[in-house]
Amino acid sequence: MSSVRQDAVRERIETELLAPLSALELDVEAVEITPAGKRRILRIAVDKDGGVTLDDVADATREISRVLDESDAMGEQPYTLEVTSRGVDRPLVLPRHWRRNVDRLVKVTTTDGETVEGRIVSSDETAAGIDVSGTIREIAYADVGRALVQVEFNRPGSKEA
Incomplete structure (x- = not known):
């Protein structure tokens, strides 16, 4: 499948x-279609405020399957559906x-x-406030090249901490 056609299928x-x-x-956070032999893998990532539970993924999987069964978006070639959290x-x-991700540690380039690495303390439609070693730094999303949440095993404020 050409990348232009695949992009159109993803968007649809x-x-x-x-x-x-x-x-x-x-x-819907991401739609990915990956060739896997004679089949394809359709991976759809979902998210919501407060995070996604296993029940949310199960509900989403049922709804996505229903919608795709009623649609011809995936064509005739068989595929495997995977629904995940973000x-x-x-x-x-x-x-x-x-x-x-407020209260999470983030690394921003x-x-x-x-x-810049620090904890997200606030966010709005245009910028986020990040606590960098006790100083709040406002970073406009337009100035962000890449930002990733950092994995913390003993996050402050978590039950395990």
Whole structure:
């Protein structure tokens, strides 16, 4: 499948899933189609405020299967559907990603190459406040080249800490 056609299929699937998943209070974060022999793997990542539970993934899987069964978006070639949560390895790109990760440690590389690591303390539609060693630094999303949540095993404020 050409990359242009694959992009069109991804966009169509995302569009078709928008309303049904919104009804479940879920956002589509990513749609990936990967060849796997004679089949394809359709991987869809979902997220919501407060995080995604296993029940949310199960509900999303049922709804996505229903929508795709009624659609011809995936064509005739067989595929395997995988529904997952967004995961910490995905970059923070949208304001909702920042909002959902307040209190998490983040590593930001700005568009001018500077690296900043700190805890997200606030976010709005245009910028996030990051606590860098006790100083709050406001970083506009337009100035972010890449931002990733850092994995913490003993996060302050967590039950295990």
